[in-house]
Amino acid sequence: MTDAQLIDRLIEQAAQAPDWRSSCARPGHLPLFNYWGPVMYLTSAGDVIRDDEEGGQLRLADPDERNFGLARAADLYPELAHLRPRRPQAAVTCDLCRGQGRVVVSRGKTSPWPDGYELRSFLYCSGCNSLGWTLTD
Ligand SMILES: [Zn+2]
Numbered sequence: 001m002t003d004a005q006l007i008d009r010l011i012e013q014a015a016q017a018p019d020w021r022s023s024c025a026r027p028g029h030l031p032l033f034n035y036w037g038p039v040m041y042l043t044s045a046g047d048v049i050r051d052d053e054e055g056g057q058l059r060l061a062d063p064d065e066r067n068f069g070l071a072r073a074a075d076l077y078p079e080l081a082h083l084r085p086r087r088p089q090a091a092v093t094c095d096l097c098r099g100q101g102r103v104v105v106s107r108g109k110t111s112p113w114p115d116g117y118e119l120r121s122f123l124y125c126s127g128c129n130s131l132g133w134t135l136t137d
Pocket of ligand 1: 094095096097098099100101102126127128129130131132133
């Protein structure tokens with residue numbers, strides 16, 4: 001099965017999902033992330049796109065957004081795990097989340113996601129687009 005066929009099949013499944021994805025269903029678009037309004041999608045051609053206004057124009061994600069979107073695709077859809085951006089040799093572990101890709105914010109202070117705190121709410125790390133690493137230039 002090609003990625004395009006796989007993504008098409010996942011799009012059909014997502015449209016029936018018992019969570020936020022079915023309410024964001026859009027033909028030919030696999031929901032990846034919901035920003036409380038704007039939604040990020042993966043097309044069967046492999047493009048990451050988002051709609052900045054509900055029901056508005058779609059636009060191609062920028063490179064940072066694309067990395068974030070592909071990481072969400074890998075998390076949400078195990079069949080798409082191979083799409084997760086690979087850590088290059090030159091990458092350094094993100095300082096903000098210490099490689100976790102997630103942070104917790106408590107009393108205005110951001111700290112890395114602690115292991116074993118599954119019940120606490122988290123934010124995806126904005127320092128590394130949730131990848132846990134960054135490239136310095
Ligand atoms: Zn980070």
